[in-house]
Each structure stands twice: as structure tokens, then as C-alpha cells.
Amino acid sequence: MKLKIALLEGDGIGPEVVAQAVKCLQAVEETFNHQFSYENALIGAAAIDKKGTPLPNDTLGLCKKSDAILFGAIGSPKYDDDPDTQVRPEQGLLRLREELGLFANIRPVKVFPTLIDRSPLKKEIINTTDFIIYRELTGGIYFGEKKLSDDGSVASDLCEYSEKEINRITHLAFKAAKTRRKKLTLVDKANVLESSRLWRRVVAKVGESYPEVMLDFLFVDNAAMQIVLNPSQFDVILTENLFGDILSDESSVIGGSIGLLPSASIGSEYAMFEPIHGSYPQAEGKDIANPIACIFSAAMLLEHFGLKEESKAVIRAVNKSLKNNFVTPDLNKKSKYGTNHVGDFIAGNIVD
Ligand code: GGG
8 A cells, every 4th residue: 555644743752753653654564565655844843943833834735635644742841931922832733633624533542461560540440441532623622712801811712612513523433432332421511511511412412323322421520530440431432622632641641651642633534643642842852752652643544544454563563562561761660771772673573
């Protein structure tokens, strides 16, 4: 298969982890006889520094003519330190999601048997954890109108959702649940928010077309608690943008490191794959960042294009690195292996 992949490394540890995922994709090309091409473009702080904007037009153009996008991370303390700055790196990612219509962010959460002892939660609670979060990605408070009063003393962000926006991701989440353990949990705050009550009505209606899937509802505060008390109860979690962002970071604790969780952002035309972690500027250039979340994101990319065996081969190689304790310091403080070592080990163990 031929695939054109746009590489948006972004900021901080982004370039280091994307480089390891590319090594793995190249190993897949060789092992399974595929032809992937890669082209880099700037986004985030790196793009502001060089071009004055977090999403240059040529970056967007490259994404639109590529089959898929592999994204690293975004954000830089340089722009955090000045709260009055008008241009922020994160705007690049948000605009990209909007421009490409990437409305569904899919975040699988699993516990690896070899890492079970690393989890701060009890073994009995987490050992069957295997759920997937469907986070709505182009609506809600992230994209609603933002206001700041002239004197800077009052601010607001509007949380707005339409039936159409809820409908399309709900169908995707139900379809996923149908192929899994047939349970879907909508996480909302319907006791307080009007937008959450709309989510409940729309999801309940869509659910009528999927009678084999059991649908339940959970308030986000309770969901945050249940994820650490009893994560094995979940199969598919469907939720809005902000709740999904927070709950998926929380979920990463179960598996032992946020450096393990990948994601896919899907729309009707484009697809982008990225680790859920941010740019982790404190680790930039130190060769300590965990590349596995980005490598798993590349595995999701392969699966998206129907390359199931190839995706499984990448996952097997990751499992081998975890089993052999060939891991970065976030998973083993005494580890002498860095980002590059781990990437080389995984890429070198991709076999048919
Ligand atoms: N790789 C994900 C990433 O860089 N996240 C940084 C970030 O600020 N994301 C905003 C969001 O996903 O809500």
C-alpha cells in the first residue's frame, strides 16, 4: 500500500517521539512491503517562531493532500509565561481539528499485564481494564465564543452543541460498542448544564437504532471517581470535548504513564493520529520521553487503513519492549534506556 503521511512534530518532545514512530512505520514498510512517504510541516510554537502563526497555510495544505497526519505535541512555556499573548501554540491544533473536521477523538485505555505493578491502583481493580473514550473534538467550550471585559475582570467561554454535532460522534461510538462488549456510557453534567441535557436526548434517540448496546448515563464528577475506583466497568465512554480531555488524562494513570496512551482524531474526510500527552517541555532534548504513545498512534494509523496485521506487529514489538523492561525512565526510574533506544528496539522487533 502507498500512503502519504504528513508529519507535524510540533513542540517540546514532539519531534523526538514522532521520530521513533517513523522508525516503526519504516520497519513496517520493509517487513510488509509497503511504500509510505513522509513530509514535515510546522505547527504550534515552532511555527509561531518561524512563521508568526501557529498553523501556517502550507501546513494546512499539506494535511489536506495527505492520506493521514501523524502529530507529536503542542505547547511551549515561552507562550505560557505571557498570559496576555494573543497568539498561542494550542490555537494551531484547535484550528487544524476544525479545518479538517476532526470531530471524533478516539482514546483507547488498556492495562498492559507487564505494567500492572506500576499502576497506583490495586491489581484486582484494573487487570481487566479495556475501555475506549470517544471525545467530541470540534465543539463545546473549546470553540464557543470567548469574552473578556474591557477591564479584564470578567471572562466567559460559551459551551454550545448542536444536535448534528452530537449525532455524528454518537453513531461512531455506538458502532464501536457494537463490536466490543456492547456497553456505552454517556458522561455529562445533565443535572446542571443545558448542553448536557441535549446530549442525553440525542444519545438516547440514536441509541434506539442500536438495541443490542446497553446505554447508561453518568455525571462527570461520578465518572471521574468511577474511573479510578472501578475502571473495568467501562466499555465505550462517550463525552463532550472538555470532559473527554480531562477524563482521558485521568485514565492514563491506570496504565502507569500518560506516555502510553495514543489517540486517533477522525472526521468524514481526514484522519490524524497523536499521543494524548502534551509537549512536556521539561524533557525536551533529554532523550527521556516515552515514545510508546506516539508509536501506538502510528499503529492506530495502520489499522485505520485496514493494515491490521501490520498494526498488530507494532503492538507486539511494544509488548516485547515492556516485557524486557526496555523502557524509558517514566516506567522504570532506574532504566538506562532513552527515547531513541526504545524506538530502535521496538522498530527492530517488528516482524511479520
Ligand atoms: N498531543 C496532544 C497535545 O499536544 N496536546 C496539547 C494540548 O494543549 N491539547 C489541547 C487539547 O487537546 O485539548
